[in-house]
Amino acid sequence: MTVPDPVSAAAVMSIPDFIIHWQGHRALTRRVIETFPEDQLFSFSLGGMRPFGVQATEIHLVDAMTVTALRSGEWPEPDWTTGPGTKADLLAAWDAVSADLAEHGPHTDSAFFTRVHALPWGEMPGWVAAIYAVDNEIHHRAQGYVYLRALGTEPPAFYER
Amino acid sequence: MTVPDPVSAAAVMSIPDFIIHWQGHRALTRRVIETFPEDQLFSFSLGGMRPFGVQATEIHLVDAMTVTALRSGEWPEPDWTTGPGTKADLLAAWDAVSADLAEHGPHTDSAFFTRVHALPWGEMPGWVAAIYAVDNEIHHRAQGYVYLRALGTEPPAFYER
Numbered sequence: 640m641t642v643p644d645p646v647s648a649a650a651v652m653s654i655p656d657f658i659i660h661w662q663g664h665r666a667l668t669r670r671v672i673e674t675f676p677e678d679q680l681f682s683f684s685l686g687g688m689r690p691f692g693v694q695a696t697e698i699h700l701v702d703a704m705t706v707t708a709l710r711s712g713e714w715p716e717p718d719w720t721t722g723p724g725t726k727a728d729l730l731a732a733w734d735a736v737s738a739d740l741a742e743h744g745p746h747t748d749s750a751f752f753t754r755v756h757a758l759p760w761g762e763m764p765g766w767v768a769a770i771y772a773v774d775n776e777i778h779h780r781a782q783g784y785v786y787l788r789a790l791g792t793e794p795p796a797f798y799e800r
Numbered sequence: 801m802t803v804p805d806p807v808s809a810a811a812v813m814s815i816p817d818f819i820i821h822w823q824g825h826r827a828l829t830r831r832v833i834e835t836f837p838e839d840q841l842f843s844f845s846l847g848g849m850r851p852f853g854v855q856a857t858e859i860h861l862v863d864a865m866t867v868t869a870l871r872s873g874e875w876p877e878p879d880w881t882t883g884p885g886t887k888a889d890l891l892a893a894w895d896a897v898s899a900d901l902a903e904h905g906p907h908t909d910s911a912f913f914t915r916v917h918a919l920p921w922g923e924m925p926g927w928v929a930a931i932y933a934v935d936n937e938i939h940h941r942a943q944g945y946v947y948l949r950a951l952g953t954e955p956p957a958f959y960e961r
Binding site for chain 1: 811812815821849952
């Protein structure tokens, strides 16, 4: 008797893979925040863009909201005007979300990724919403890389997680 | 009788999801290349970094290699010094890889993502290698966003795919 390939074999990433993947990116973003000169984090800018500290705060709020959603299925919109105003506070808030993700992420309901969620910016499947948080983090962090280079500071290696 | 949740339910992304996800990013990167002023694409730089045309060529070569691997399981290292030298040639090469991905991506062997592959930069599971291509694309494209802003050009919206 031939058993057809299980659908699981067609998966690109399992939930544990996704958590490892995201935590690797979170660790890298943390190093970028840490590397940033304190006196430039919330002030230095290129091309009229937001300072990296403001972009990193947005990453933090999106990530925190997404970790909450993995646990609860709810996407409570944060107050985008709030957030840590110093490097130390940003790193402490960062570590709290990483700990939450480590604790709750692996227990995410397996239906989370296929069902449709209502986010502040629209309805989408869970996998799109979850991977968007990572993509948004990579995107804004990379802008921090350019700021660091322009400030004469070597950023952490992109391929190290 | 209770049937345990199939492992497939623990998948974050299926192969078709991944292809949609990556093609969405490829379409966005194409718009960034298209938006870039022709006379700045291979010359404008910030912080001593490579011009965006050179970074986009690297994205192209990594993506092309990864699409080849999805089809064949082989990772032939490209000659990193080669590549299209004009915007038109870069866009044509881009479209050829997108067409390849559309044709062959959905037929990727389901074992590809879990087995270990030998890449020019080391051994890793297929899912890590595949998602790295997308992450590398987001990372370098975001640096192009800063260049565009510094040139006074509005980049395409990040959230549109």
